[in-house]
Amino acid sequence: MAAGDSFYIATPIFYVNDVPHIGHAYTEVAADVLARWHRQSGDDTWLLTGTDEHGQKILRTAVANDSTPQAWADKLVNESWLPLLQTINIDNDDFIRTTDERHESAVKIFLQKLYDDGFIYSGEYEGYYCVGCEEYKQLDDLLEAESGDYAGQLVCKIHTRPVEILKERNYFFRMSDFQQKLLDLYESRPDFIQPDSVRNEIIQFVKSGLQDLSISRSSFDWGIKIPWDDSHVLYVWFDALLNYITAIGYGTDDDNFRRRWPATQLVGKDIARFHAVIWPAMLMAAGLEVPTRVFGHGWLLVGGEKMSKSKLTGIAPSQITETFGVDAFRYYFMSAINFGQDGSFSWEDLAARYQSELANGFGNLASRVIAMVNKYFDGAIPSPAEYTEADLGIQSVVKQAAEKADAAIQRLAIHEAIASVWTIVDELNGYITLQEPWALAKDEANRARLGTVLYTAAEGLRALAVLLSPVIPDSTHKLWSAIGAAHELGHVTDQVIVDAGHWGQLPPASRVHSIDALFPRIESPEPAGV
Numbered sequence: 345m346a347a348g349d350s351f352y353i354a355t356p357i358f359y360v361n362d363v364p365h366i367g368h369a370y371t372e373v374a375a376d377v378l379a380r381w382h383r384q385s386g387d388d389t390w391l392l393t394g395t396d397e398h399g400q401k402i403l404r405t406a407v408a409n410d411s412t413p414q415a416w417a418d419k420l421v422n423e424s425w426l427p428l429l430q431t432i433n434i435d436n437d438d439f440i441r442t443t444d445e446r447h448e449s450a451v452k453i454f455l456q457k458l459y460d461d462g463f464i465y466s467g468e469y470e471g472y473y474c475v476g477c478e479e480y481k482q483l484d485d486l487l488e489a490e491s492g493d494y495a496g497q498l499v500c501k502i503h504t505r506p507v508e509i510l511k512e513r514n515y516f517f518r519m520s521d522f523q524q525k526l527l528d529l530y531e532s533r534p535d536f537i538q539p540d541s542v543r544n545e546i547i548q549f550v551k552s553g554l555q556d557l558s559i560s561r562s563s564f565d566w567g568i569k570i571p572w573d574d575s576h577v578l579y580v581w582f583d584a585l586l587n588y589i590t591a592i593g594y595g596t597d598d599d600n601f602r603r604r605w606p607a608t609q610l611v612g613k614d615i616a617r618f619h620a621v622i623w624p625a626m627l628m629a630a631g632l633e634v635p636t637r638v639f640g641h642g643w644l645l646v647g648g649e650k651m652s653k654s655k656l657t658g659i660a661p662s663q664i665t666e667t668f669g670v671d672a673f674r675y676y677f678m679s680a681i682n683f684g685q686d687g688s689f690s691w692e693d694l695a696a697r698y699q700s701e702l703a704n705g706f707g708n709l710a711s712r713v714i715a716m717v718n719k720y721f722d723g724a725i726p727s728p729a730e731y732t733e734a735d736l737g738i739q740s741v742v743k744q745a746a747e748k749a750d751a752a753i754q755r756l757a758i759h760e761a762i763a764s765v766w767t768i769v770d771e772l773n774g775y776i777t778l779q780e781p782w783a784l785a786k787d788e789a790n791r792a793r794l795g796t797v798l799y800t801a802a803e804g805l806r807a808l809a810v811l812l813s814p815v816i817p818d819s820t821h822k823l824w825s826a827i828g829a830a831h832e833l834g835h836v837t838d839q840v841i842v843d844a845g846h847w848g849q850l851p852p853a854s855r856v857h858s859i860d861a862l863f864p865r866i867e868s869p870e871p872a873g874v
């Protein structure tokens with residue numbers, strides 16, 4: 345992608361029936377890292393997130409809590425979902441709620457267009473419905489519970505709760521018309537659905553035949569009214585999917601819509617079908633472009649199962665950030681799990697990586713280099729003299745790491761990008777051990793060499809700060825000031841990321857200042873009661 349391109353990235357919008365857990369935070373952080381990377385590449389970047397507030401699930405939760413659905417949604421958004429963004433340091437450009445007037449009015453414009461163009465008709469449907477998924481289910485999606493409260497009943501495989509039989513006269517979207525068009529899309533744009541495991545599953549699903557989709561409900565009224573029939577409200581998924589275009593001006597601000605759309609969409613693999621089948625079919629029907637790509641990431645597993653609130657395995661993001669800090673949270677989930685695959689969460693793994701990678705690897709490197717510049721050069725970055733092979737080796741590691749990291753980000757391989765950048769940490773630590781600046785410092789005859797070694801180390805830190813800024817924004821901000829770069833070069837977030845590998849940007853004579861450990865030692869990594 346060339347600098348200055350438009351990069352629009354969206355997360356799913358989250359149900360407000362419950363508070364966020366680390367699975368939700370995971371998607372947010374991934375999208376935020378990608379958005380920050382693109383902003384630092386000079387791209388015209390937009391990060392959208394928000395909440396999904398209509399439908400039966402929210403209505404029932406509100407009623408069970410003696411609340412109206414609107415009051416319930418307001419409470420959850422203000423007390424849980426917006427604060428989540430602070431807790432994990434998300435720099436989103438917009439936050440859309442499906443109860444926003446801007447969303448509701450644009451949804452009606454979209455629906456009316458599909459209706460006028462003949463893609464919606466009235467019909468009858470009877471089927472099994474899972475309120476947890478907010479979806480009609482086929483028999484393949486169900487199983488008979490063998491034991492427990494629901495023994496003998498048909499339950500949804502995802503929620504392990506009984507499904508309900510619904511029979512309704514509804515409006516239907518002619519999704520079956522799009523079977524071949526979708527298959528052609530998947531064929532002509534192999535990157536449209538990623539990773540391949542998700543792509544293959546979706547292709548199989550569409551090949552097995554698409555039915556028209558029931559898109560309205562008349563048995564309850566918590567939703568957007570169908571413009572031509574206000575006895576029906578819109579099916580919650582049809583409503584929610586449209587957030588990606590209503591938020592950027594579909595139907596109201598054509599210029600902005602053209603500027604932003606289409607988007608890169610990150611979703612959990614469990615909701616990839618909605619995004620890679622229903623959503624592009626809706627867009628095609630409206631004559632709009634389909635997303636740039638739909639990436640279905642894996643699940644965070646706890647004890648081998650998808651972590652979820654309904655199964656009581658939910659972990660609140662703040663449980664982690666309060667002990668380890670927000671940067672450690674972001675780094676851990678982005679580096680320890682291959683983006684696109686499932687990943688098991690454990691406190692032991694988190695604590696071990698924190699200690700070895702962040703505290704001993706990166707944090708210690710930064711403190712040592714700054715301390716030596718202070719001690720041997722009175723806090724002024726020395727000028728490099730003649731570079732030796734070892735120094736040139738570091739320069740080439742930095743250059744390659746920056747290139748590989750950028751290439752990995754373009755493929756959404758966030759973990760690979762971090763692994764590439766981490767080669768700088770490892771190589772620099774090895775370099776310092778071998779060059780032994782503390783030994784060089786003992787003999788005035790080695791002063792020029794000592795200066796070159798410490799310049800090389802400090803310039804390596806400069807590159808690290810720039811390349812890691814999208815992942816660990818707080819610590820890189822601190823490091824950037826500590827090596828004197830803020831004074832000389834401006835904000836770290838203004839440094840062009842694709843230039844990070846160009847050697848020699850940190851001006852000699854920049855003043856360093858000491859910092860507290862970037863990743864302090866943690867006495868008791870596991871919060872009480874976990």
Ligand code: MSP
Pocket residue numbers: 355356357358359366367368370371396584585586587610611612613614615642643644645650651652
């Ligand atoms: N509201 C719908 C999305 C509508 S988008 C138009 C929804 N909401 S959700 O709150 O249930 O889930 C939001 C996202 O969180 C999904 O992408 C889902 O995959 C993700 N996760 C929920 N549990 C998760 C894990 N345990 N691990 C990783 N992601 C998880 O679905």
